[in-house]
Amino acid sequence: MAHDTTAHQHESHTGRIWKVFGILSLVTIVEVFFGIWKPEFMDARFLTMKLLNWFFIILTLYKAYLITWAFMHMEGETKGLRRSVVWTGIFLICYLIFILLTEGDYIYEVFKGGYKSWDF
């Protein structure tokens, strides 16, 4: 591992840092551009969500990946550390999101079904 060597032997990673910064900026610009443009062909739905929203979420995950790997230097850690952090997080978060969104959608159906009056 990099941090096991003595400090003087570290080479500089500035090139890679600026490259990642460039990608992150570019992705953010694309997001803002699409957020303002809102193209009609992306109104189509996939799994009840607009393609545009899927597009944003995928770009966000890509940015999160870049920040964790390059900036937080996850790529230099051991496989064990990487997996215990990333997979634990991903598993628990996916589970939480699945449960809460399913429940939220159910309540929406209850409201919509007219079992409870809300628009008055």
Next chain:
Amino acid sequence: METAVTKTGTEGKIWGGGNKPLSSSYGKLMMWFFILSDALTFSGFIAAYGFSRFKFIDSWPIADQVFNHFPFLHGVDAPMYYVAFMTFVLIFSSVTMVLAVDAGHQLKKQKVAVYMFLTIIGGIIFVGSQVWEWKNFIKGEYGAVETKGGQILQFLDKDGHRVALADFAASIPGSRVQHESKNGIWFSSEGDLPSYSIEEIKKGFAEHKDLLVRTQVLTEDGQKTVLSREASLAKLNKDGKLVVEGANLIHNEYGTRLFANFFFFITGFHGFHVFTGIIINVIIFFNVILGTYERRKSYEMVEKVGLYWHFVDLVWVFVFTFFYLV
């Protein structure tokens, strides 16, 4: 690189505590523990936001209509630009942070100090921007009417532009005055009254024949429903109950109450993280200046605070997506 603690005499002795689990120092491992648990806290908030949003999927406020301010461009509809600017500031402060860590690996004290300083400045600009964003959100711009059922009615002219309450409210003299504690039986007073009473709004709305009401309900193509003139009058007179100006935890003029609550809690919690991050960065900055790490021959503390700072940036990436884009 060694940890910040003094040597224990067990280096190299595997069963004496000399080996590092996962080849990572104690401090960094603990920082990862903390980051993972904090990430789960934030996910809890954001998933709860998603829950409420799915619950009101066809009446959730449209972010572009809420966050459309830009400094010095008063009254200009500028959605997204300011928050994009904030995102850039935070990403850039992340870059200077990682450059500081990189310089630390090469034991270049001067460079570490400069990059740490830039990181702190970036953090301060970000928090300042967030305060400005909150100020606009709390103050509100146009005002709205809340119905008995807690729905928000906003007012538009015939071209579809928002109209502020002040532009059409009638003036009915002698209406309600603020209750003060000196008039109370015991020491009681009330919060600020809205600038106009609901009767003044109803009367003014009836007098201005070109005004329409916009409800919270989203149409098929994702826009807010605008009622016809007759339906607007009927809705306002039958259901209108309360004048709302700006936002707080109980009422907000933008739509569903939960929207403001989650905005305050999530961006507030994130802003608090940025704030603590700045304070920790300042402490580390002074340690760098004083040469603490120079003497220690290890800049690992910079690396650890860097992990925290990047995590704050990481969370913002998600907040940005779910509050402003999706």
